Amino acid sequence: MVRIGIIGLGFMGMTHFEGAHRFKDDAKSGRRRITGSKLKNGKVTAIATRNPKKLDGDWRSIQGNFGPPGSLNDLSKIKTYSDYHELLADPDIDLVDVCLPLEQHEQVTLEAIKAGKNVMVEKPISLDLKAANRMVLAAQKANVQLMVAHVLPFFPEFAFALSAVASGKYGKLKAAHLRRVITPPNWSSSLSDFRKIGGWGIDLHIHDNHFISTLCGAPKQVFSQGTLIDGLVNHVHSNYVYEAPDLAVSCVSGGIAAKGLEFAHGFELFLEDATIAYNAGTYDGEWVVDRQVTLIKNKGRKVTTPKLKGGSEWCSAFTAELQAAVDGIIAGKSPDMLSGAMARDALKLCHAEAKSIASGRLVKIN
Numbered sequence: 048m049v050r051i052g053i054i055g056l057g058f059m060g061m062t063h064f065e066g067a068h069r070f071k072d073d074a075k076s077g078r079r080r081i082t083g084s085k086l087k088n089g090k091v092t093a094i095a096t097r098n099p100k101k102l103d104g105d106w107r108s109i110q111g112n113f114g115p116p117g118s119l120n121d122l123s124k125i126k127t128y129s130d131y132h133e134l135l136a137d138p139d140i141d142l143v144d145v146c147l148p149l150e151q152h153e154q155v156t157l158e159a160i161k162a163g164k165n166v167m168v169e170k171p172i173s174l175d176l177k178a179a180n181r182m183v184l185a186a187q188k189a190n191v192q193l194m195v196a197h198v199l200p201f202f203p204e205f206a207f208a209l210s211a212v213a214s215g216k217y218g219k220l221k222a223a224h225l226r227r228v229i230t231p232p233n234w235s236s237s238l239s240d241f242r243k244i245g246g247w248g249i250d251l252h253i254h255d256n257h258f259i260s261t262l263c264g265a266p267k268q269v270f271s272q273g274t275l276i277d278g279l280v281n282h283v284h285s286n287y288v289y290e291a292p293d294l295a296v297s298c299v300s301g302g303i304a305a306k307g308l309e310f311a312h313g314f315e316l317f318l319e320d321a322t323i324a325y326n327a328g329t330y331d332g333e334w335v336v337d338r339q340v341t342l343i344k345n346k347g348r349k350v351t352t353p354k355l356k357g358g359s360e361w362c363s364a365f366t367a368e369l370q371a372a373v374d375g376i377i378a379g380k381s382p383d384m385l386s387g388a389m390a391r392d393a394l395k396l397c398h399a400e401a402k403s404i405a406s407g408r409l410v411k412i413n
Contacts, residue, residue, distance in 0.1 A: 049086075049373045052093035052140040054131045054155060056101045058111035059169050060094070060146035063196075066365035067091040070120075078104060078119040085366050089373030091144075093126035095134040102127045112232065112310070114361040131155065135162040142167060142376055144196075144369075149244060153178045160185045160193070167194040167372050171253045172390040174245040176398060179391040192381045194372050195390030197257045201367040203355035204325045204340045205258060208316055211323060212262055217344070218319025220263065222295040225255050226326075227312040230304045241281065241302060248273075248280020249397045252300035256400075257393035259287060261384055263296055265392055268411050271403040273301065280401050288409065307331045313338070320345050 051067065053060050067086055070079040084090035096102060101109075106117030128134045135143065135158060143159040145152060145168040152168050153175075159166045166186070172195045173179045186193035199205050212220050229251060231241070244250040259266075266287035273283035282301025289296070304311070311328025326338040342351050357363055368385070375381045383389060395412060403410040 049089040049141045049376045050092045050139055051089060051142045051144055051369070051373075052095065052126075052134045052137065053091060053144045053146055054095045054134060055146035055148075055151075056094060056096040056098065056106065056109070057146065057148075058109055059196075060096070060144075061106055061109045061117055062111070062114065062362055062365050063144055063146060063369065064091060064094070065114075066362040066369055073121065076121060078121040080121045081124050086370050086373055088377060089142075089369065091125065093128065093134050093137060093140060094122070095128040095131040097129055099129070102129060132158070135159055135164060141165060142372060145169060149174065153182060156182050156193070157185055160189050160191055163189065163191065165192040165194075165376055167196055167385070169196045170198075170257075170390065171195075171245070171249055171394055171397075172387060173394065174249060176391070176395060179387075179394055183387045183391050186387060192375060193387035194375065194381050194385035195387055196368060197254065197384065197390060197393070198364050198368045199254045199258050200261055200384045201357075201364040201371070203357035203364075205314075206357065206367075207340055207353060207355050208314060208323055208325070209262060211321075211342075212316065212318070217321035217323075220316060220318050221293065222317040223259070223262065223297075223314065225259065225298040225300075225312075225314045227251060227255050227298075227300040228304045228308065229302050229310045230306050230308055231302050232309075242277060242279060245397075246276070246279030246281060246401075247300065247302035248283055248400060249394065251302065252280065252283060252298070252400075253393050253397055255298045255300055256396040257389065259296060259298065260389060260393060260396070263287070263289065263294065266296070266396070266412060268409045269396060269399050269403055270409045271400040272407075273400075273404050274303070275401065275404050278401065278405075280397070280404065283400055283404065285400055285403075 313326030
C-alpha cells in the first residue's frame with residue numbers, strides 16, 4: 048500500500064484529496080465522511096497545512112477555476128500536521144504530494160528528497176531551469192522518484208489522442224496543432240498578476256509543451272512569435288521543429304482572450320489514415336463543447352465519436368494521475384508522463400520560446 052501525504056491545501060491540494068477518496072454525507076455532523084480510497088494499492092493518509100480551519104476539515108474557503116467549492120470534511124481518519132516537517136518525518140508516508148505555491152516547490156521537494164521520500168510536486172516543476180535541474184539530480188542521487196503532476200495527459204480526450212498516436216492504428220502522425228487560451232483570471236489574487244507565476248508561457252502553456260513532447264517526442268528547435276511583458280510570455284504562437292522534415296507541429300497559447308472566453312483548449316491531429324479533432328471552452332461562464340473528440344477516417348465509417356475511457360467526476364483525471372503515481376512507486380519507475388526530467392524539459396521549451404520571441408529567430412533546444 049502506497050501511503051500519500053499531501054502538503055498544502057489550496058485548490059490543488061483539495062483537488063488531489065478529492066481525487067483520492069470516496070465520501071458520504073453525514074447528516075448528523077454536517078460533514079462528509081471518507082468511506083474509502085479510489086486508488087488501487089494507494090491512499091492518502093496525511094495532510095499538512097498551517098491553516099487551523101483546514102486542519103479541522105473546514106475547506107469552504109477553497110475555490111478554483113473548475114469544480115465545486117470546498118466543503119466540511121470529517122478528517123478523523125487522516126493524520127493532520129500544522130508543520131509539514133512532521134509529515135516528512137512520518138515513517139508511514141511513502142509519497143509526498145507537494146501542492147504548495149510555486150515559490151516553495153524547490154525547497155520542500157528537496158527537503159522531502161533528503162528525508163528519503165518519493166515526491167510528486169504540482170506543475171510547473173519550477174520557473175527556474177537551474178532549480179528544476181537541482182530537483183531532478185537530487186532525486187537521482189537519493190534514488191527516490193520525483194514526479195511532476197502534469198495532469199493533461201490523464202484527461203480522457205487527451206489520453207485518447209496519445210493512445211491513438213502511440214498505437215499506430217491510424218498510421219504515422221503527420222501534423223498536430225494545439226490551442227490553450229484564457230482571459231486574464233480575476234478569480235484568484237495569486238493568478239491575477241501573471242508575473243508571479245512566470246507568465247502564461249509557463250503557467251498555462253507548459254501543459255502544451257509537456258503534452259507535445261509526450262505525443263511527438265522533444266523537438267530540436269522552436270520558432271515562436273507573440274507578446275513578451277517584462278521578459279515573460281503573455282501570448283505565443285509556436286512552431287516546433289523536428290528532425291523529420293514531414294512532421295509539422297504548432298500551438299497557440301496565452302492570456303489575452305476577451306473576458307467572455309474564460310478558457311478554451313483543443314487539438315487537431317493529422318495521421319496517415321485519420322484526423323482527430325477536439326475543441327471546448329468556457330464561454331460567458333458556460334462550458335461548451337464545440338467539437339467532442341471526433342475521429343475522421345479515410346476508410347470505413349468516416350466520422351465517429353469514440354467512447355472515451357475515464358471517470359465522469361470533475362476530479363477523475365486527478366484520480367488517474369494519482370493512480371499512475373502509485374503504480375510508479377510500486378513498479379519502482381516513474382511513468383514517463385509524470386517524470387521530473389520530462390517536466391524539466393517542458394520548462395526548457397518554455398524558456399526557448401521566450402528567447403525566440405525576443406530574438407525573432409529559431410532557438411535550439413539543448
